[in-house]
Amino acid sequence: MNKRKKILIPLILVFMIVPVYLYAAKGVLSDDAQMCLGCHSNKDMTKQLENKEILSLFINGDRFADSIHNATGCGGCHTDISMENHPQVQKVKSKKEYSANNSKTCAMCHMEDQLKQKPMHGYLVTKAKSISCSECHGAHYIKSIKEWKGGLNEPQYCLACHKYDLSMPLSSGELLHLSVNESAMKASVHGKLSCGACHMEFSKTDHPMRTFKNKKEYTATAMKACTICHTDAQLRKNPAHSALMAKASCVECHGSHAIKGISAQKATAPETQYCLSCHKSKLSMTMKNGESLSIYVDEAGLKKSAHRSLQCANCHIGFTKSAHPVRSFKSTRDYSLFSISNVCKKCHANASTQYEGSIHYSLLNSGNPKAPACADCHGGAHSVASVKNNKSIGLTSCNKCHGDMNSSYEVSIHGKAWGKGNQTAPICSSCHNAHNIESTKMTTKIKDGCLKCHKDTEKVHNKWLSNPPITLPSFARTHFDVASCAACHSPMAGRVIYLSLYDRKTGKPLPEEDLLKALETDSNGLMTKIDTNADGSMDAKEVWDLFAQLYKKDVTTTFMGKMDVSKATEAHMISGKAEATKDCEKCHHPQAEFFKDVFIVLKKADGKPTVLNAKKEVLNSIYTILPARKFYALGSTNIKLFDILFIVALIGGIAVPIGHITLRIITSPLRSMRKMGKGGKK
């Protein structure tokens, strides 16, 4: 019994006295704490940190006295401070560092096992070390978790941690940011909602650990919350929005915690920003043929582009903050054609018109999916670089398709100069033009590109192109009209003659459609129709027959001749002028080396040339005088029939005197007799 009393009495004392003591101790500060507060109760007491932040050293004594750590006193946590050495100069870089250092003392009482009891808290303590204890829990006014939770509403509780720059790594390697801007959230249309209204699995008492493969999976999960309030019918009311829902999640356009009301967003956001709210996401649009067209706009690229000062609606006619028509196109090509005519041309009328006459447009128009439209060369409509500042666009964009030309360009005198950083050195667009690019076999315009830089070309050529008594600049132009610059200035190149079929009425290459229509055939039957002897090569009679057939159908044509290099790559291997061909007889000779290979060139519907073999005789036949009446080279386009006529005329010229003399010799006895008769009479 005594033994039992001995145990009970202390227990009763403990259960009665300790609570009373504790109650009495609550709100009572220890002596050392009161001593510290002697100074730290001063509200103006601050310390400037190395990063210039101001750290308040003020402690509210009453609130500290109410905290769960009041009995611990100041020294319980500030173990490095004693009255003997305080105050002492302590260098602190930032509030963040100060908080992290002081939070280390928490682990003195709060063991790791305790901190890991809640998995999410364990993650924050052990892995997400970006925040320290005091950042979430505070320092001097900490209350028990239960009391703390009871005193905060849900958003406040959540923001205790999520106001900091927290992030969560995903399996894909992406980083999912978990921070929430408190003020933006409060100002949002959802400002009055509690966090759990959307983050339904989360509450002040429950914080599950989740893992996601990637952001897409996360947003797909998160947007389920949106549909709780926003019904499908409401969301699909606007057709554009309805279409968009299949491509993008809610948060990609509307954001998450700082969502504004649609009307407020429209009223306050600049047009570009309003559009970008959706189009900054990697959206795409499906064409009728199944092709995908990216409608993503790189905001950073847009800000640097030549179009940065434009509003979206300047180009996208019909689209405003209040209107978003739903459009559909057969294909990306169809969209490109639409854009050239309806968007780019609005401001760039000249360039667009020139482009519409180019081989690129013909290819695009004929359905070639690789044919370039404006954006393909200019770096995308929303990241268009200013050509003035970026001349290289005339080289790099061409190389996307014509990369095989680049190697020959690089070894040329022009390519070497460009490679050395000479910005005035010619690149593709300098000679081929930027927009009105034509098939090189069908044009002589490329020389204009050369003449842009080589301004004294006529004078230079007339130093050796002799045409006495006075060699005029036009004499040099006579040669430039029919010979490409590369034909003489690419010494390693092979040279050929191209006879391109032109429509005399338009002055342009005769389109294949017109040719086929006049010949009453199709592409497959063309060769049968014009190469009548089916030897795979056009002879003079066949050229005449083609010309005559077209003439009968009121299609007046002419074959424009041009001497050029045999391969496109050779055209770019321009050398120095010392190596250029200056031998006249390479062209002006009945057996001229450069006139041995002749080709007939027809323009296909897509702008590309059809090159047909031709016999050399087409340059020397009576049949081709009319069809190729504008092409002539002294000595090498001689009409053979005239040569024969010359021989006949010479023979005839000599035969007349010989014949006459012969007759006179034969008849001389007659004359002698008559003379004698006359003499006799005398």
Place this chain on the structure above:
Amino acid sequence: MKKIYLHPLPIRIWHWVNALGFIILILTGAQIRFGNVIHLFSFETAVDIHSWTGFILIANYCIWLFYYLVTGNIKIYIPPLHHPIEFAKKAVTQAKFYGLGIMVGDQNPHHSTFDHKFNPMQQVSYLMIMAALIPVQIITGLFLWDPNLFGPIVNLIGGIQIADMIHVLLFIFFSAFIIVHFYLATLGHTPMAHIIAMFTGYEEEHEEHGHGREEEHGHSQGH
């Protein structure tokens, strides 16, 4: 024998410059055209000589034209179109002479004087040559000399190949003509009579042809 003054000095100079020029043009033209078989000059030299000579002959033609227009003697090239039948008969007579009469010892039906230098056949052919063929040859030659300079006009006639065709056909004609012309020049009363006359200006004529001519034309001189 009488000497009739036929060729004034400017015309004699014009003629021989023209003759030499024609030969040079034919030779250099042949070199340009038949570079594979004729090797008299290089292509460049042939073109240079051809161009220089061409311009000299253009100037020469202008001298000829100027002289005949100023003196009014251009009429010697103009057939008497107001007497076409008579002219045609004379032409036939002249042709008969060259084809037959000359063989049997007939006298030349035409008797040249200063104002009546050409027989009907010469008159027609020289008029055609001087008024049409040479100007056309000059113009087409200029087109070929610098096709770009004359581009718009060249296009009017159909193109440079057409200009070349005309130039070459005339070149062929003149090549044959000059041979025949030279032969005909030997058909005077002596083989050298016409040729010497083109140097001296005076043509010798038999007495039987000279009766009354000097009175009629006033330019013949009796010797």
